[in-house]
Amino acid sequence: MPTLRINGQSHLIDAPDDMPLLWALRDMVGLTGTKFGCGIAQCGACTVHLDGKAVRSCLLPIGSIGNQAITTIEAIGDTATGAKVQKAWLDIEVVQCGYCQSGQIMAATALLNATPKPDDNDIDAAMAGNICRCGTYVRIRQAIKNAAVSA
Template sequence: MKLTVNGTAHEVDVEPETPLLFVLRDTLGLTGTKYGCGVAMCGACTVLVDGQATRSCQFPVDAVGDSEIATIEAIEADPVGAKVVEAWVGIEVPQCGYCQSGQVMAATALLKETPAPTDEDIAAAMTNLCRCGTYNAVADAIRKAAA
């Protein structure tokens, strides 16, 4: 199976129903995308598939097709992703950091689709869970990246 991840073509020998998360982490060694709940609820595994925030723990690799996959390892190569990371660092959003790669990916997808989001847009798009409760800082960083 062929995949394009972070602009690089890869050929992987995996079962078609293998979740994309495990292909990224175990086959390609891209461990920035985290396993959280395993049922696509928490968002720790969020990556971009053709620019859309996608929960990779429940996304079978055979559903990728010709889509471009972006992970946290290369998000700063995207101008919007770079602004998000800069805002994240500037505001010091992470606490434990476990959910943050998924949060950054979801925020990047939001800002690519809605460059000037309202508070309602942010609340609707940012459904990733954070055990440390950094939700206000996440929203602040999104506003800063959008400015």
């Protein structure tokens, strides 16, 4: 029964250690902004941050997280980079259906934290595992570049 630090608050999670984080977030803590896509770390819809790094919450056992800080889409706007990424997203209206976009924003924010001025190769390496069935990739790439410039 681990205690998780989610968006700055501690939550005692009454669940076995091998339960994936995504279930704890959505069904137990009520943070439903993080989406279930494929369930096998292949699509990126469930991306959250662990100490600022992007991870797929659908396969991450809650027992392996320890004291690392979990950040979800609900709180990413409270960080400087996250706020810039969200604004860049809105400015050029990246979103179409939106299902994958919380994961896209989390992945893009982690990228900009690690690499403030990413080139196309950096964007490919960081974002290739986040799939968008509406095909908004062109706008995602542009929004990341805009957010980097506004830094």
